[in-house]
Amino acid sequence: FSNSFYFQVFPSENTECLLEGLQRIFRHIGGVPTTVRFDNLSPAVSKIMGKGERKLTDTFERFVLHYGFQYEFCNPGKGNEKGHVEAMVKYVRNNFLLPECTVANLDHFNKTVWSWAEEDRHRVHYKKQVLQSELYKEDQRRWLHLPEKDFECAYYQEMKADKYGIVSVDNKEYSTSPRFARQRVKTRLTFNTVVVLNEDNEPIVTHSRLY
Template sequence: MKWLTDDEKAPHKQRHTAKRVYDRLREIYKDEFDASERSVRSFVAKLKKELKIDTDGSLPLDHPPGEAQVDFGEARFIENGVTYDGHYLNISYPHSNGGHTQLFKSENQECLLEGLKAIFEHIGGVPTVIWFDNMSTAVKKIKDYGERDLTKGFLRFMMHYGFKSNFCNPNSGNEKGSVENKVGYHRRNLFVPIPEFKDLREYNKELLHRCDKDMKRKHYKGLGLISELFEEDKKEFFKLPEVPFEVYLHEFTKADNYGKVKFDTRTYSSSPNAAGNQVMIKAGAYDVEILDSDCNLIVRHKRLYGEERESMIWIPYLELMAKRPTALKYTGLFNQLPLTLKQFLENSDYECKKQTLKIFARMTADTNMAAAVAAIEEGIRCGARDADSMWATYCRINSGSLPVMDMSLPDTVPELNNFTPDINIYDELIVCGGL
């Protein structure tokens, strides 16, 4: 009952079905749970009737082996404690009734292509024909007689992997009924309850394997296991190209006086050296890279979505701060530092603060900010009070212990007898000293 009442707080399409309730009960109670799926369905239907919860169904369609259908669905998820109303890309294989999905924070072109690429690489092939609706990330314009102008990014992707794209007539979702059904199936069985995880990219890898495992069930028409039928699909797939497609959107822009740039209505930091200069933005589904005029990487950000409006990476600014150490306390970086490091910098004189920031920048460039902070905290704990001691501590932590080499002695070296010292003589010395 609690699961169903909690569903009132979740999106309408991201709530428990009877099958999902049955599966969760089996996962939680394992051998202790012996009720049949039919009993659970009957009980859940009764509860939903009491709670006045309605459900809908959909109708699948048949296609030859090797074809696929694609569509997005909406699902809420939580990454690192932040809630997103995201989107999940679904690909279904109507012949086998198999499918895969990938979760994203948007349904922009980078997410569409990144999701398809990840699925192609996971299944080891490319469907021969893929059906889409008229999503703006793929279709720029619908012309007379069913002709379509495709977006440049989608067209390049399609030509790279060699598949043929078909598009449904406007307002005719039934033409890709297989994936319409799969959108609901994935939501009910993979995104209920609302998923929570640390890293979206890693979670998407897990989703692909969960989809593989889900295929080890009977086809709804009784034709055998879905996984066996999917092998027939795979025999018809095209081979993957030797070189993977690089899914990125490139855009040139000018950094402001602080080295910050605008992209997709959001702000990203670059470097003080880029202030007032043109930079190139290389945006993927997960990351945004800022490159200089020679295409050298300045900094890499996690791409912002939802309510996120600004991403500030302070590493490129550390050297500038070392030249102006008194300004550190008034920057966002200072609030991100551990308390011990804040106290050390506040209690340091101008020169020590300046040198510590230089060393901190050097450590961060050599490894990362977390390793630099850990080294300075260890140095403070050991009583270090200057930048050189901090650097020595960092080197000790990150270089590790040197291997002990075996030494071969020549035959000319005589064998030494073991010698055990007698420490009783020291007792006699103590007595003679009058102690």
């Protein structure tokens, strides 16, 4: 309603990055929008079905249930249905990310961009001729309440280590421990970590996730 925005920067468009970004925004604004519109991105949609139906990925579906918002998906190949979003992406890129940024610490950078978005809100809405910061207050009154607990934006999978105790995640290699050579282990993937767990779900080793 206010034409306000927030953005976060991640190294990939996988499920863990998508959900972590959304959750950070929900936490920062202190609420959850009643409806969120998405493109048909693979972290959210596993299959496009007839009559506008979508089969959601398991993790995304649990995320939706956790926060209670309604979701909408654009029709395939219909970029005009989210033209306003595309225009906002261009606005953010041109005004805040160009010329190209050199980012030494992505977490620090993402904490900085909150204030950039909020300072930008002190301008007149392009159509309503009212400050966006005032319209934003109306947005706030319509949000859903945050649940008490955060969603665990992580993906678990089991795999077998090779003869050197190495496991492969997204074609990147991570060590376990020599004693787990040729053994089955579980991995917990977040947007920035790969945690190798034993059969009791106890951490064996934690790695920074490679991209």
